Amino acid sequence: MNFRPPAPIFLQIAEHIIQLIISGDWKEGDRIPSVRDFATDVEVNPNTVVRTYNLLSQEGIISNKRGVGYFLNENAKKLSTTYLKKQFINEELPYFIKMMKTLELDFEDLKKEYNEHK
Amino acid sequence: MNFRPPAPIFLQIAEHIIQLIISGDWKEGDRIPSVRDFATDVEVNPNTVVRTYNLLSQEGIISNKRGVGYFLNENAKKLSTTYLKKQFINEELPYFIKMMKTLELDFEDLKKEYNEHK
DNA sequence: AATAGTGTATTAGTATCTTAGTACACTAAT
DNA sequence: ATTAGTGTACTAAGATACTAATACACTATT
Numbered sequence: 001m002n003f004r005p006p007a008p009i010f011l012q013i014a015e016h017i018i019q020l021i022i023s024g025d026w027k028e029g030d031r032i033p034s035v036r037d038f039a040t041d042v043e044v045n046p047n048t049v050v051r052t053y054n055l056l057s058q059e060g061i062i063s064n065k066r067g068v069g070y071f072l073n074e075n076a077k078k079l080s081t082t083y084l085k086k087q088f089i090n091e092e093l094p095y096f097i098k099m100m101k102t103l104e105l106d107f108e109d110l111k112k113e114y115n116e117h118k
Numbered sequence: 119m120n121f122r123p124p125a126p127i128f129l130q131i132a133e134h135i136i137q138l139i140i141s142g143d144w145k146e147g148d149r150i151p152s153v154r155d156f157a158t159d160v161e162v163n164p165n166t167v168v169r170t171y172n173l174l175s176q177e178g179i180i181s182n183k184r185g186v187g188y189f190l191n192e193n194a195k196k197l198s199t200t201y202l203k204k205q206f207i208n209e210e211l212p213y214f215i216k217m218m219k220t221l222e223l224d225f226e227d228l229k230k231e232y233n234e235h236k
Numbered sequence: 237a238a239t240a241g242t243g244t245a246t247t248a249g250t251a252t253c254t255t256a257g258t259a260c261a262c263t264a265a266t
Numbered sequence: 267a268t269t270a271g272t273g274t275a276c277t278a279a280g281a282t283a284c285t286a287a288t289a290c291a292c293t294a295t296t
Contacts, residue, residue, distance in 0.1 A: 006124050006252085008283060019220055034242060045285045050244080067242050067292035081221070088217050089231050096214060099206050102137055103199070107225045113207050124282080126253060152272060163255045168274080185262035185272050 009044055010051040015087075016042075017056065018080040021072065028076045031069050032062065059083055127162055128169040133205075134160075135174065136198040139190065146194045149187050150180065177201055 003009050020026045032038070035053065039046040053070055056062045061079050064070045073079070100106070105113070121127050138144045150156070153171065157164040171188055174180045179197050182188045191197070218224070223231070 006126060006283095008124060010283080022220055035244090036242085047286085048284065051283090053243090064243065065293080066244085068294080069242060084217075085221055088221060092214065092217065093228065093231065096210065099202075099210065102140055103203055103206060110211065113211065124253095128253080153274090154272085165256085166254065169253090171273090182273065183263080184274085186264080187272060 010048050010055070013042060013044070013049065013052040014055050015084070017052070018061070018084050021061070021076050021080040022084065024077075026072060026076075028072050028074050030072050032072060034069055128166050128173070131160060131162070131167065131170040132173050133202070135170070136179070136202050139179070139194050139198040140202065142195075144190060144194075146190050146192050148190050150190060152187055 003012050017026070017032075026032060033041065035046050035049045039049045042049075053062065053064070057064065057070075059079060061073060061076045061083070062070050063073055100110070121130050135144070135150075144150060151159065153164050153167045157167045160167075171180065171182070175182070175188075177197060179191060179194045179201070180188050181191055218228075
């Protein structure tokens, strides 16, 4: 997995998982990969995945049965969307708007710039 | 000054200065605050300002006369705009677009959300 | 009962950023 | 010459995130 420093990896993994949930790749009730398996998948230390799973547990998105594994809660998709939206609106958007003003860009410019550079 | 972790402070200061240059608060040819003064202003360690000034020097935005101070180069404004734009288009925009798709938001939604939450 | 696969916990080490303190060299003004 | 204000350099220490390795407890399966 490709990480963008300096944002903490465990948070980026959390967001990655949330996107999997929102997209429907992971469905409510599903068992999700074990700490060790997922650590291997995304090429990080198991402890880092533990931190991610702890966060998602606190958010009510996943639960675990000791000795068995982690599972998506029934309301996982809704909670995920709410979490991501809140994160986005509060943390990203204000910075983004400020940048647009400074650079005197409007939404049309953004579309253009983005298409040119991808 | 208010920093948003976990982005390195010295980078955030650099961006702050660049915005001062673009806005015209700091003009080309001007002498800028000394390392010590500016460190006091933004309430960080002088060493952190040194890192910021080093970065801006590398970018060709400022120069120093030893024992005298740092000065804005003649093309500081243009270089600043270029730097910030590049940073924005490459680092922020792709992430932002992805987020909009995931959350199924369009630009109108953004305006609305932003106005509601500020 | 034994085994393999789970989550959990602990300790130690590394890297980066930041702070803190100190010292030194250069420049301009006195 | 002296002084105050510059940039520069160095060492040390703290905080956070991440890695690494190991050990232990629980569960399901055999």
